[in-house]
Amino acid sequence: MKRARRVAVLSDVHGNATALTAVLEELSQEEHDLVVFGGDLTWGAQPAETYRLASSLDALFVRGNADRALIEGVSDSERGRWMQERHTDEMRAFAGRFEENVVVEVEGLHAVRFCHGSPRSDEECVTPETPEDRVREFCKNVPERLIVSAHVHVQFDREVGGIRSVNAGSVGLPYEGRRGAFWALLGPDVELRWTDYDVDRAAAAYTESGFPGAEQLAEMLLAPPEPAEVIEDAERRIFAG
Numbered sequence: 001m002k003r004a005r006r007v008a009v010l011s012d013v014h015g016n017a018t019a020l021t022a023v024l025e026e027l028s029q030e031e032h033d034l035v036v037f038g039g040d041l042t043w044g045a046q047p048a049e050t051y052r053l054a055s056s057l058d059a060l061f062v063r064g065n066a067d068r069a070l071i072e073g074v075s076d077s078e079r080g081r082w083m084q085e086r087h088t089d090e091m092r093a094f095a096g097r098f099e100e101n102v103v104v105e106v107e108g109l110h111a112v113r114f115c116h117g118s119p120r121s122d123e124e125c126v127t128p129e130t131p132e133d134r135v136r137e138f139c140k141n142v143p144e145r146l147i148v149s150a151h152v153h154v155q156f157d158r159e160v161g162g163i164r165s166v167n168a169g170s171v172g173l174p175y176e177g178r179r180g181a182f183w184a185l186l187g188p189d190v191e192l193r194w195t196d197y198d199v200d201r202a203a204a205a206y207t208e209s210g211f212p213g214a215e216q217l218a219e220m221l222l223a224p225p226e227p228a229e230v231i232e233d234a235e236r237r238i239f240a241g
């Protein structure tokens with residue numbers, strides 16, 4: 001098993017290279033020996049720039065549902081087609097090497113399991129309100145007691161049914177009711193982080209990209225939805241693509 005002292009967790013970048021650049025700059029000032037990407041890396045307005053930044057790092061990559069859609073060649077919508085066109089074979093092959101779950105022995109935290117949705121599905125929504133029964137169910141065959149998930153774009157750290165359930169938040173498209181990039185540092189404890197960056201510039205990059213429906217995403221960057229609404233919606237749907 002991979003071991004690390006201090007791990008940076010960067011999830012749901014969603015092709016926001018502006019946000020990722022800011023986080024990597026802040027991270028460069030922090031002692032760390034591993035980066036784990038939590039999935040949904042390049043699916044967004046700046047796939048090539050995001051790919052360049054992420055692939056230059058010595059990191060572990062968890063596969064998100066959007067990364068899976070890329071590999072599977074899903075192009076049944078205008079957005080899907082745009083996204084496929086902007087991913088080279090090299091980028092798709094890179095995403096093809098992402099892992100469903102990654103386990104790392106982190107100093108002070110024991111074995112930590114990283115996944116995108118839940119350990120069993122990259123589309124399962126895990127929130128701070130997820131009932132204990134469902135947490136027990138998706139952890140049934142999972143020996144680790146600390147699960148770091150992503151997908152819902154809401155940052156949290158809670159204990160439930162003997163499990164520590166953590167979400168580092170979203171670097172590129174947070175649903176936190178406030179702007180910025182959200183991520184986390186693990187080891188020896190869990191440190192939830194927030195990085196201020198030029199969100200206006202990121203929103204402009206989205207709008208200029210020609211990505212179908214970019215205006216809607218730019219609006220979400222500028223005025224992020226409130227986590228309470230997102231959590232309620234996620235707990236109603238449970239699985240969301």
Ligand SMILES: [Mn+2]
Nearest residue numbers: 040064065151
């Ligand atoms: Mn996702």
